[in-house]
Amino acid sequence: MSTSRFLSVSLLLLGTVSAEEKLSNFAPAPYRAGPWVLSTRGEIWPKPQIQQSSSSFFSINPDTFQFKLGPELIECEIVQTALPRFFERVFPKFSTNSRTPKQELTNAIDQEYLGGLDHVRVELVGTRANCETHPYFGMIESYNITIGGGDKNVITSESVWGLLKGLESFSQLVYSSSFPSQINETTIQDYPRFPHRGFMVDSSRHFLQMKMLKQTLDILEMNKINVFHWHLVDDQSFPYQSMKFPNLSLLGAYQPYTHTYSPTDVEEIIEFARLRGIRVIPEFDTPGHTQSWELGQPGVLTQCYTDDGHPDGSKGPMDPSNESLFDFLTDLFQELSAVFPDNYVHLGGDEVDTSCWESNPHITEFMAHLNITGEYRKLESYHVERVLGIVDHLAKKSTPIVWEEVFDNGDNISKDTLVHATKAGFRVLLSSPFYLNRIAYGTDWVDMYKACIWGEWVDSVNLVTRAWPRGCAFAERFWSDSSVKDEAKAAPRLQEQECRMLQRGYRVNPIVGPNFCPVDWDSIL
């Protein structure tokens, strides 16, 4: 999946517009002193649907500023726990306050200065409103913001998820210029273009530290992405520590104690994500990409045979002729459905290599029994349908997501199923053009607008650096209106978003060419 699909869709994506034309829109004039792109100040990423601002502004003082919650939000966990987080984002620790030149301060007292702003009200409104606890597919995320001075400063939404998005936007409206923190007179009505905006990480190829996963979740929130697709296991390692099958990680992880996710770790990630309005969808890819499963659960994979009919010692995909496989998978998925609260589970189903199946006489016999001799795609379908059957009978109703191969194979899947790719008829998720682990030189974010980061060359060292702010491009494509697509206009805002994330303490890459952030990475280490 990480390789072959990329090719076909890149062609689709770029085929109509030459690369040169795409870029010329953004190409700045490098032949002059100073940065290529000048950063905006106090602009929001991703761009809100409707926003009106004036150049008049208020100053904000961290010593006096407050969020004032409406009475309906007292004891509402999601919003309550968010306030300290957003206070820090409004007033980052590493702000450049002390370095603001004095001269600018005196000039600031002019007619555009509207005085101090000491609070913002945060309110849940509407008849449908209640204090929800878990994010879900189709949750309400729209919100409004008014910044008008006096008591006319308010963030409203019909759901706590919308309030989180509103608080993020508010934190981005605040910037440093004449004052260390200031905000322009603004009204915003904002809502997402698409309900599923996901980001995938691969913790099998390289183990990813808890700290890095949490940083990633923070950054997802800053970019209003709401699904964390966790590709937990693959050929190389099985870091998920199962309660029912502890050997899977004891023997299948790179290292059994330091390079695994314990039940507490997984719970922590889910909780960390939940508080940020982000769903965690686990992926347990079968029947291919499962080499590491065999180490802790011998017998699940297909034995491959030599041409003269002897087992050659290597293993292929899972062995669907082995009925005990499905008993095992039933137990495992039962555990998973209890561990992961989201209603969706990703079942993989991509890149199944059938050559091993072809070599195995038991498989051949089994297929004859099913009356599908020689049709290996149908064997794959058989496996996938059995797994879908297992998931379907779980106590908790789960909706499966599969990679597009499953759809391509004509598997018998229910209309609820989300097909992860570019086909029609089913509810479709698109990720092909957004494989962020592929890197090209220069300003490649213009090509990225679901973001997946596969782990072959990505570990805790470079996860955040490689994915961000390139992933921001994708975030805006799926949140903002389809008309927001001018790279030349996006670049200055992206520059601000990049420096904003850096200033908040995340190691994000420089992507718009020669420039600088007011706060340098070194000073925040």
Add this chain to the structure above:
Amino acid sequence: MEARWIWLWVTLCSFWIVVHGDSGGDFFKTSEYIHPGRPGPWVQSSRGQVWPQPKLSRPNGKRYSLVHPEKFTFQLDANSAACDLIQNAVNRFYVRTFPRRTAKTAQSFNTNHPWFQALHQDPNFQGVLDSVQIVMNTKKGCEKYPHLDMDEHYEVKIDAPDSPKTASIIAFNAWGILRGFETFSQLVYGAEEHGGLYQVNSVQIMDQPRFSHRGVMLDSSRHFLSKRVIYDNLDLMEMNKMNVFHWHISDDPAFPYESLRFPNMSLKGAYRPYTHVYSQEDIREIIEYARIRGIRVMPEFDTPGHTQSWELGQPGLLAKCYRGSQPDGTLGPFDPTKDSLYDFLEVFFKEIGTVFPDNFMHLGGDEVDKMCWQSNPHIMEFVKKNLGGNLGKLESYYIEKLLPIIADLPTKNGYIVWQEVFDNKDKVKNDTIIQVWKGGPNDWANKLQQITSTGLRALLSAPWYLNYINYGSDWTNYYIIEPLNFEGTQAQKKLFVGGEACIWGEFVSSVNLIPRLWPRASAVAERLWSPEHVKDVNDAASRLQEHECRMLQRGYPVEPANGPSFCDVAW
């Protein structure tokens, strides 16, 4: 150096992705040493192997010793004890040799432990090594600054046949001892499985570099690079036995060098004064940090092009561009027709000559855009009068006026220029080094042939532009380069001084410099240090895997180079 090339590159890269879609993945899938369809890492790490590979390395059977970090010392002889470089190095290399040493590991070890007692049954076990002798065979004391011709040859002996159960690092001067220290620190490995004791295998190593100039070029203009990141990079260079920090300090976007004589240049020409500049103190500290690691700091103030930021603090240096008979408000390269320019440069470079002790300076000289000169009637008038109307000669005119200024500096005896200066047939001193940066393998090989045939020395960086990135394991591309693969006599090959990994700053800042550069630059380091026959990619991959984890364990955020894998210590 390549601002204008960038867009072309971006365009080509984008197109290339469209056509090929896939890059590194294929390499691994077709390569012998990778088995992606199995659990575990794609590349198995070596243990206690040295990067870059030493010239000669002879193991003494399978014998090995253990090393107790709390009871280990470096024993300095009189010469090395009197040398500040060595005194400094001892502390540094103790930490490198025993990374993540904790009080716990030291306490947990007990020689009465049955496990340790059992080791004595093993005929290969040579006991606990408690010291390394540092032997500096010189009568001249130690040199202060590293230089192009410094002697980096050394020997490391650990339980060698002629000196069993002892260890020593032997060299003729401090530079060799430093390289030997690094080698020794890499031979020691694996404390986990020995209850906190480290292992070192018996071996005799005789080593020296293949080429004398092994550099990394950083660009601190396009993004300001913090001092800490520059330090980290110098540490990593030392771990890879690289010895030249080529500091491309100024360029069009910003001028971060804080000049004593011309403070306005950074006050107005840096991205931000005070925070995004290198003060004189910063520069002294960086040079010192490099010096004690045996690394030269060679500054580059690129002229006459790539100088837009100079004008902000020193107005009047640049040529005015014209539209018709009127200046259009934009500026081009330096205006070589003005005498005042040379007055300024004389004072400016005199300062640079004093601040930077290395006896080479890089003068740039690349990518000069002649359009602006051509539009300027005053300049064209000058060309007509003095250069027979040949605009092409104006750049040479400038360079030939600049070179004597540099040559007259008391501390300098050489300079390096980008290849354009050679291509323009400028008259240069015989000891000039030409840095080749353009084109594919045929282009640079031809250029090396041409340069050396005129008797000039050559430095190569064309195949090693590490700012360009692709998906997958691209270090092999840098590794397989054979720099002497050009037509020429033995005498010509001797004029090849080495190479540099360059990382231009358009998309590189303090945030991503280290992960983007390392361990990819390690490939270049081995190519420039190890003998020509060290070129087996499979063997290199497993040693590089160890080296990657080693650098990570020592605390540097280097990125994964070999596909799915893990290090004992996770970042």
